Amino acid sequence: MSTNSKTSQSANQGASARLKRILITEDSPVTQDILKLVLSTKGHEVHIAHNGKAALKMLLEEPFDLALMDYHLPDLSGAEVVAAFFKERRPDNEPIFIAMTADPDAFNATGTVRDAFVRVFAKPFDFNELLDFMGTLATGAHQPARARREEHAAGVAPSAPVNSPAPNASTADEEYEGTPDRVVSLRARPSGYEHNRPLFWPQDIGPAGFSLGARKHMASGGDYDMVVVSEPARVEDLRHLWSLGDLNLLPIIDETGHLGHKADVDLPKIPRGSAERIVQALVQEFAEARASVHLEVRQSDDLADKLLASLYVRSRKLMPEFSGASPRGFSYNVALTESEVRELTGRLETDRLIEKAFVDRLHGCPACNSVRLNVREECFECHSPNLEETAIIHHFKCAYQGPLQDFKHGSDLVCPKCARELRHFGVDYDKPGNVVSCLACGASSSDTAVGFKCLDCGVHTDGDVISTHDVFNYALTDKGRAFIEEGYIVTGATQNQLKFADLPLDLVIALNKAARDYTESARPFCLVTIGYPQRRIQLSEHGPRLVELSRRQLGENLKNYFGDAVTIRQGTDFDYLLIDRMAAENFRANIETYDEAAQSSLKIDLAPRFSVFGPGELFG
Ligand SMILES: [Zn+2]
Ligand SMILES: [Zn+2]
Ligand SMILES: [Zn+2]
Structure with missing residues (x-):
């Protein structure tokens, strides 16, 4: 040192x-x-x-x-x-x-x-x-x-002049000698990352967490736009990506092929020539999608929120991939373990932020949960799979029925009851069915049992008591998407918890009056919040002035459309409409008309999102 x-x-x-x-x-x-x-x-x-x-x-x-x-x-x-x-x-x-x-x-x-x-x-x-x-x-x-x-x-220059520090004016770089040289590792790579800022596994983020170099980079406000897995890693090894900020929203480029569909790019499977283009496009896509994730969600420590945002940014369903390599028989296309996914999807589904669709039903060993089972036909008596199936012969003349082998006499068929020879199928006899004989215990029956033998622990289970496990895929619901783009106001609202503290004061007063009128004379009203999930993208594309102007114009349009019945307030993230004498369901029924009226003659597409609240939803 x-x-x-x-x-x-x-x-x-x-x-x-x-x-x-x-x-x-x-x-x-x-x-x-x-x-x-x-x-x-x-x-x-x-x-x-x-x-x-x-x-x-x-x-x-x-x-x-x-x-x-x-x-x-x-x-x-x-x-x-x-x-x-x-x-x-x-x-x-x-x-x-x-x-x-x-x-x-x-x-x-x-x-x-x-x-x-x-x-x-x-x-x-x-x-x-x-x-x-x-x-x-x-x-x-x-x-x-x-x-x-x-x-x-007093006109004296400040003692600490406002300066931007000279770049790379580090005083203690020696401390970081142990960390790999990013520039060298970048140059050593064939192609694809020149334009990006990759976070390398395990150089920048390893099993023990982040390297000093990576921490330094991030602490100084530097960011990353992709994760490159350059040595074989398991999902558990990438756990740190889910614990720090919104790193879970970066595309994962797997150079090793070990992560399979849990990575966003399985590099060995991609033709060399197109890797750079694909990675570049993906980084761009992810960056744009991340910009639409509400800050509250990006800052959330809740793993369920993080999973939801991850699905949103990756614009994909949570899909199972079936493989005998996994003891559960399948894995999901996300860098989390299957038990984490199961717990989190349960919560998200309860909140109706995702919805599931049936994909398949798996059978599991009741002793060890393994799905690696041998499914077999067995003897009802002794569970042996050592069965032999033979035809049953029906002798018309004497009405005797018995298994084929009882009739066999060399190459001829002779009835064991009446000793007559059977010559012509359909004339002397027919075969009304089959019989299964157990070679282990000698029992015979017209049917077989189904049994499961676990390949992992050897435990035998009868077919009628085997446990089943249904496998689903999961997709974001509209509510889930709205939550990602607009934050907790969406989930709060459905629990009758629209945050009144966030509303402009005069709007709260007007709401209070509307609520009184509603209880006294059943006069309907509704509150509409207008969110702008694409705001960040619009700001960077059109600049704050045009976005602000358009938002004000949108408010004017609504004012003209609804006339005196409406009170409009502009907040920071949301605009609010309080509409007198209109029930929430009426607004919802005509929402497309209102959306069109609101956006008429706007210079840019604000892509506003309307959320409607009636008295019941506002005040429980
Ligand atoms: Zn006979
Ligand atoms: Zn048997
Ligand atoms: Zn087992």
Whole structure:
């Protein structure tokens, strides 16, 4: 270990004492998780805010020593949060602000409010540099915010100029000598990954978790767009992908062929020439689909939510593939174990976020659950499969019936009862059926039993008591898709839990009045939320101005359409319509007409999603 990193370590210890409570405001789930992980292990008490509003609330309510703010947040900007904070805070509430941004130029152009930040780190930033800087903060080399602002007001340049750090200005790279060189491993590969940022198994993420290099990369706001499995791995080995941020929503490229249909690309099965094109298209597809997953879902720690989002991004059903290699007889096309899938699909199905369809019925050994069974015809008496089937002969003349072998006399047939010779089939005799004789115990019968013998544990089970297991495939329901795109408002709503706290205040008051009218005079009303699941894509394609204009135009259109009966409020993520004298079922019945009216003459397709709530759904 170098002297440098020793210095930074002791500085970090000081940092955890001096900068005890840290607030991280960051909307990337991966960066959140990593920053939290690393700073917690350094002894800091780390809290996370997912957006600007939450950050402001937390900053005002509980004093923090340090606030690390992503500057570009989905709701308020970092500047707005800080400006509002200084307006409302108690005088002794003085956190140190550090900004993180992918666009330092835009940050530097934000005017006076940027002086509230002691430092801005350009994303992706060097994680060691952040830790070192926190070390210098802890030694008191930086003045508290108030002193800085007073200096600034007096025309003195701020003591900590706002700078973006020089790229690669790492101070403790020696610490990471053990991690493989990403650049080298990239160059060594034939093709396909040049344009992408792969997370390699097991170099970046191994059985023990993430490498320091990968953590550093992610903590500094760097992201990945694919997972490349370069050595044979089992599903259990990839477990970490489901525990950190939304890495489970990256395509898995399996170079080894071991994961089979659990990977997104089974590279050995793809012609060499087309691999690059296929991988490239997939990375693009996944990135676009990920952008439509609501932040709440991307940030969820619930494995069921993660599985649901994974199906959405992969736009595929959960399909069983049958194989004797698996003791259960089949496996699902997702990088989870079969028992995990069974538990999670059960929950998701109960919530009606997915629906199942019957695929097949398997029989299982009651002793060991194996489906590797030998199915056989057996003797009813002794369960021996050593059976012989023979025809029954019916002698017309004397009406005697018996098995063929009793009639055999050399090459002739002779009746054992009356000793006459049987010559012509259909004239002297016929064969009304078969009889099964057991060569083990001698019993004979016209029928056989079905039995199962387990190939794994040897236990025998009678056919009528064998356990069966039905296998299904699973697809997202409309509700599941809506949940992915719009977040918890969808699932909350069906449990009569539309979050009133999220509604604009005057709308809540209007709702309250409508509810009173409804109880007193049964006057119907409905509340319609309008979500924009494609918002992120639209923002990047058309820019915020056009999207905002179109959204306002959509509101105007609805206002014109419904006239005085409607109250319209624009929220951050949703717009709300309160429609007087219209029952929810009426709105639902004509939803296409309303959708068309709402979108008439819009310059861009906003792809709004309407959710309708009647009094019953709103107030239980
Ligand atoms: Zn006879
Ligand atoms: Zn027998
Ligand atoms: Zn068994």
